[in-house]
Amino acid sequence: MERRKFIKKTTLTSLAALIGTEIVFGSNMLKNYKPLALQETDPFKLFSLDSEMVVLNDKPWNIEAKAHLLDDKITPSSKMFIRNNGLIPTEIDEQNWTLTIDGESVKNKTTFTLNDLKTKFKEYTYQLTLECGGNGRSEFDPPAKGNQWTVGAVSCATWTGVRLKDVLEAVGIKNDAVYIGYHAADTHLSGDPSKEPISRGAPMSKALEDETLIAYKMNGKKIPVAHGFPLRLVAGGWPASVSGKWINRISIRNIEHDGTKMTGTAYRVPKFPVAPGEKVKDEDMKIIESMPVKSLITYPKSGAIIKKGDSLAIRGHAWAGDLEVAKMEYSIDFGATWHQASIEKPVNRLAWQHFSAKINFPKVGYYEVWARATDSNNIAQPMLLPGWNPKGYLNNACHRIAIKVK
Ligand SMILES: Nc1nc2c(c(=O)[nH]1)N[C@H]1C(S)=C(S)[C@@H](COP(=O)(O)O)O[C@H]1N2
Ligand SMILES: [Mo]
Helix, strand or coil: CCCCCECCHHHHHHHHHHHCCCCCCHHHCECCCCCHHHHCCCHHHHCCCCCCCEEEEECCEEEECCHHHHHCCCCCHHHCCEECCCECCCCCCHHHCEEEEECCCECCCEEEEHHHHHHHCCEEEEEEEEECCCCCHHHCCCCCCCCCCCCCCEEEEEEEEEEHHHHHHHHCECCCCCEEEEEECCECCCCCCCCCCCCCEEEHHHHCCCCCEEEEEECCEECCHHHCCCCEEECCCCEHHHCCCCEEEEEEECCCCCCCCCCCCCCEEECCCCCCCCCCCHHHEEECCCCCCEEEEEECCCCEEECCCCCEEEEEEEEECCECEEEEEEECCCCCCCEEEEECCCCCCCCCEEEEEEECCCCCEEEEEEEEEEECCCCECCCCCCCCCCCCCCCCCCEEEEEEEC
């Protein structure tokens, strides 16, 4: 009698991880059986999202938060933006997942299992700010193609893993190393397995920073599938596209990494100011590195109404790429005068910082509260849209909320 092929234990474990709980009668499932829960197409259920999250695109999934949803000091996955260039991998086998370190400038090409990484290297935990290079793109005029992010493509979660630096040092880095590039398990939109949706990286100096992690936990739990389960590169302060999700290979390169979306206009801005709408030659574009200083008022929600005589407590977060936020101010008169807000120190380098202020309004009427952060190099956010660029990157204009005093 022919034996029916039942699902393997390893597959069961990874299916359970995808679903988020044990599949109680899982051993009864036939091989290749896809649990209904994984056929879910509602992104709110699929990714356990807050009902106010905004879906910008469903193929690939691109989902953003609204400012007031980002009020938590540590962003929970239900309110964390999702930015995909391709299709999320569907068959993730955590037990057999490996990470290979190769490239022209590796001394000893090595493949690590997840368990190798966890047992051979010291574990670190940091809160790291990840902002999409295109956050704020929707304001550019003439418009820039791509997901029309407003303000919500930013997060600061707790990431746990090993230092990329420790892993690179263990395999040996040749003297001619200049860049690292990641490769991942997601699928190109065309379905063509020879094409990668994205393969970016960073210069050795960023790769070797203490806070650059190969992470296997987010907010103390396994990384949610949408955010890179089971293994993700996390390089806070740089465009989040550097933080490869579902990574299975990191190459130590002797040239600037030339993977998908490293070249041409992707994640690049003009080397000099250009007029809105101007065409810019590829050779006049440079790779975005540290993100500019920025802030977000997360409380109250824009449109709040307060009673005459009441003061208003506002709060939010500010971040400054590789730098720290040194000063936080607010204005209630469209930027004519600015007042000091208080700003906390970051929990660790590259974590966003929390600000707060108590505001009194002179009389009833309509106001806007504007927030402005200044970094440790004394560079402040612009009050309005900064330099136009072809792909609509790096909009760090002041965030504003509307308030009525009645
Ligand atoms: N493998 C892979 N990694 C990726 C991406 C992707 O499409 N595939 N998108 C990048 C981009 S552009 C951003 S902004 C962040 C988004 O991270 P999140 O979805 O966890 O918020 O992941 C980056 N890492
Ligand atoms: Mo991004």
